[in-house]
Amino acid sequence: MYDPTVARLTYRALLGRRRALILGALPLLLIAISVVVRGLAGADDQTASDLLGGLALATMVPIIGVIAGTGAIGPEIDDGSVVYLLSKPLKRPTIIFTKLIVAIAVTMVFSALPTLVAGFILNGNGQQIAVAYTVAALVSSIAYAALFLLLGTVSRHAVVFGLVYALVWEALFGSLVSGARTLSVQQWSLAVAHKVAGGDLVTSDVSLPTATVLLIVVTVLATWYAGQKLRSLTLAGEE
Amino acid sequence: MTTLNIDHVSRWFGNVVAVNDITMTIGPGVTGLLGPNGAGKSTLINMMGGFLAPSTGSVTLDGEQVWRNEAIYKHIGIVPEREAMYDFLTGREFVVANAELHGLGAKAAQKALATVEMEYAQDRKISTYSKGMRQRVKMASALVHDPSLLLLDEPFNGMDPRQRMQLMDLLRRMGDEGRTVLFSSHILEEVEQLAWHIEVVVAGRHAASGDFRKIRRLMTDRPHRYLVRSSDDRALAAALIADPSTSGIEVDLQEGALRIQAVDFGRFTALLPKVARDHGIRLLTVSPSDESLESVFSYLVAA
Numbered sequence: 001m002y003d004p005t006v007a008r009l010t011y012r013a014l015l016g017r018r019r020a021l022i023l024g025a026l027p028l029l030l031i032a033i034s035v036v037v038r039g040l041a042g043a044d045d046q047t048a049s050d051l052l053g054g055l056a057l058a059t060m061v062p063i064i065g066v067i068a069g070t071g072a073i074g075p076e077i078d079d080g081s082v083v084y085l086l087s088k089p090l091k092r093p094t095i096i097f098t099k100l101i102v103a104i105a106v107t108m109v110f111s112a113l114p115t116l117v118a119g120f121i122l123n124g125n126g127q128q129i130a131v132a133y134t135v136a137a138l139v140s141s142i143a144y145a146a147l148f149l150l151l152g153t154v155s156r157h158a159v160v161f162g163l164v165y166a167l168v169w170e171a172l173f174g175s176l177v178s179g180a181r182t183l184s185v186q187q188w189s190l191a192v193a194h195k196v197a198g199g200d201l202v203t204s205d206v207s208l209p210t211a212t213v214l215l216i217v218v219t220v221l222a223t224w225y226a227g228q229k230l231r232s233l234t235l236a237g238e239e
Numbered sequence: 240m241t242t243l244n245i246d247h248v249s250r251w252f253g254n255v256v257a258v259n260d261i262t263m264t265i266g267p268g269v270t271g272l273l274g275p276n277g278a279g280k281s282t283l284i285n286m287m288g289g290f291l292a293p294s295t296g297s298v299t300l301d302g303e304q305v306w307r308n309e310a311i312y313k314h315i316g317i318v319p320e321r322e323a324m325y326d327f328l329t330g331r332e333f334v335v336a337n338a339e340l341h342g343l344g345a346k347a348a349q350k351a352l353a354t355v356e357m358e359y360a361q362d363r364k365i366s367t368y369s370k371g372m373r374q375r376v377k378m379a380s381a382l383v384h385d386p387s388l389l390l391l392d393e394p395f396n397g398m399d400p401r402q403r404m405q406l407m408d409l410l411r412r413m414g415d416e417g418r419t420v421l422f423s424s425h426i427l428e429e430v431e432q433l434a435w436h437i438e439v440v441v442a443g444r445h446a447a448s449g450d451f452r453k454i455r456r457l458m459t460d461r462p463h464r465y466l467v468r469s470s471d472d473r474a475l476a477a478a479l480i481a482d483p484s485t486s487g488i489e490v491d492l493q494e495g496a497l498r499i500q501a502v503d504f505g506r507f508t509a510l511l512p513k514v515a516r517d518h519g520i521r522l523l524t525v526s527p528s529d530e531s532l533e534s535v536f537s538y539l540v541a542a
Contacts, residue, residue: 005339009325016327079323084380086290087317088340089309231307235290 006085006098010072014106019071023106026060027114034118045129048122049201052115052133057193058186061111061137062144062166068106069148070158072099078156083235093227096149100223103145112137132197140189143215146222147185153226153233181205188215241301241314241387241419242266243287248296250282257282259443260296265421269414271434271451272423279443280423281320284392287421288317300388313341316381320392322373324365330376331361337380351379355409371402378409389413391422395429407433462486463504467497468524469515478514482506496524 015023034051041047073096076082085095115137119130147165151158173180181187182205190204191211204211243265250258258279265287274280285291286298289305289312298305305311325333331352338348352358355375360368365376374394381389391410395403410433414420424430430437431451439447439454447454469475476488476497484503491498501507515522 003340005336009328009336012327013325080319080321081323081325083290083317083319083321084324084337085340087288087312087315088337089312089342090340091309232292233290234292235285 001094001097002101003090003094003098006090006095007102009085010099010102011106013075014068014071014102019067023064023067023110026063027110030056030060030114030118031121034121038121038123043123043126045123045126045201048119048126048129049133051122052119052129053190053202056111056115056118057133057136057140057189058171059167060114061107061140062170062186063163064111065103065107065141065144066148066159066162066166068103068110069145070152070162072103072106072145072149072152074152074156074158077153077233080235082233086230086233086235092230093224096153096223096227096230100146100149100226103149104142107141107145108138111141127199127201128197129201132193132202135196136189136193136202139192139215140185143185143188143219146219146226150222150226150229153229178205185215185218187211240267240417243388243419243421244297244299244302245283245287246297246299248283248286248293248298250279250286250291250294256443258286258293258440261440261443261445262296263438263445263448265419265438266436267414267417267419268435269410269420269422269433270436270438271430272421272438272440273427273430273454274423274425274440274446276425278425278440280425280440281392282443283440284390284421284423288315288390313384314387316384316386316389318374318377318381318389318391318394320396324373324377324380326366327364329362329364330357330368330372330379333365333376334361334379334383338383341384343384347383347385348379351383352376354382355379356405370397371399374398374402374406378406387418389418389420391420393424394422395424395426403429463501463507464528465499465501466494466524466526466528467499467511467522468495469497470521470523471518472497474518475515475520478518479510482510482514484510498528 033055037047037051073082076085112134116130116134119125119133123129125131148158148162151162155161169180170184170186187204187206188211190202191206191208193202194204195208245261245263248258248261249256261283272280272283282291286293287305289308292306300311300314303311328336331348334348334352335345338344352361355378357372357375357379360372365373368376394406398406410420410422414435434451437447437449437451437454438445467475472490476490479485479499480488484501484506485499486502487500489498511525512522
């Protein structure tokens with residue numbers, strides 16, 4: 001199921017100079033803001049939770065997910081170099097699964113890790129807030145990577161759609177319409193975070209069992225469908 | 240012995256028919272797929288390589304379906320036309336990766352790099368390669384698993400004459416070894432120099448098939464049209480029409496020229512200056528009016 005060569009190629013494409021800069025910028029921004037907030041306001045649990053929930057989980061994780069998920073396959077399909085993977089006796093689901101693992105790993109490293117660091121800076125993991133949001137970031141990294149990998153496989157405008165989903169649906173629409181919040185990777189991961197932190201600082205609109213089932217279903221379905229799409233991917237010629 | 244069978248294959252994109260009911264069999268040796276730009280060659284090669292589903296008909300390799308059959312790539316090597324190829328890798332890393340994806344190791348990669356004579360630049364990044372070097376590394380990646388069928392889409396595009404000759408030698412060798420090699424080109428001379436067998440595609444249709452000499456003859460024996468201006472058009476017309484190499488002459492008063500249709504190309508080109516000299520007529524303009532490749536091809540379609 002996992003092909004180390006596909007993984008190596010994907011890592012190197014993803015962590016190429018330009019993309020690595022974008023991937024690194026957001027986490028650095030989060031940590032910088034955390035340092036400033038801690039310096040100005042001191043350690044405060046509510047502030048820590050607001051910042052990690054609003055900036056890290058609602059904005060940074062999905063954006064990193066978009067870059068890693070779509071970037072793991074989109075550019076290869078766009079420029080046609082995917083032909084070198086497709087012209088091999090490799091099962092298409094193997095290619096997708098491998099790229100998913102890479103996208104998950106990259107999203108986790110560039111979003112969950114800085115979330116943990118920011119959490120410790122903000123309030124030293126008081127009330128388990130840093131750990132809770134880190135777990136949420138880890139969990140949502142998986143679902144985002146799967147969703148955006150699928151998007152990268154089926155659409156040439158994956159980054160745009162991904163950002164619209166991440167910013168408009170998750171961040172804006174979700175805060176206005178309660179129904180939208182139920183269908184949000186962010187809320188599902190918050191349900192897991194709530195379980196870790198306990199208390200009322202971290203809350204979710206979705207119950208833990210529902211969230212768990214939805215996370216698994218979305219991840220598995222998106223991955224399966226991406227594999228199917230890749231099996232019948234059409235490489236149009238220059239004509 | 241590897242045989243690629245294209246059986247009543249059509250492919251359309253929306254309302255546009257790119258490939259129209261083509262049937263051909265590609266056997267061992269070098270076959271050239273010839274046609275003008277936009278004729279459907281790439282669409283056809285994409286279907287042969289399993290990257291595009293035929294709308295109707297089937298493409299099979301020794302009886303096995305090509306579309307949605309990953310296992311078939313054990314036998315197929317593909318050199319795509321597009322340039323993109325993991326530019327951040329070195330040539331060696333790229334070919335090794337291709338070998339690994341076939342379940343092979345660095346040894347197979349090294350052998351393929353030696354075959355295309357790219358060892359000297361194998362540790363440079365692909366982004367620094369010239370067009371010809373890229374083409375050769377692509378070739379190495381296609382050869383790494385010793386495939387019995389090699390598909391190349393416009394492999395000579397943008398190559399300088401020396402690189403072109405090297406690649407031709409290589410493909411010739413592949414054909415001599417009994418591999419089935421198919422390459423596409425829109426340049427007749429390229430195909431003529433290399434292919435044992437030619438398939439001509441024009442406007443999505445299969446226009447001709449066979450030995451290149453036969454097709455070359457079809458192409459040169461077609462009626463040629465010329466626009467000729469001289470010091471005495473009517474006298475020249477009268478003298479030319481007496482010879483069987485000319486089938487029709489029109490005096491174009493507006494243009495102030497003769498429009499001549501010649502049926503015997505070789506004879507006519509020898510005749511024209513001789514007749515002019517014998518009659519003391521000065522030739523001012525002699526220009527072929529339908530020498531574009533497209534007109535050559537469309538003649539073939541009609542033939």
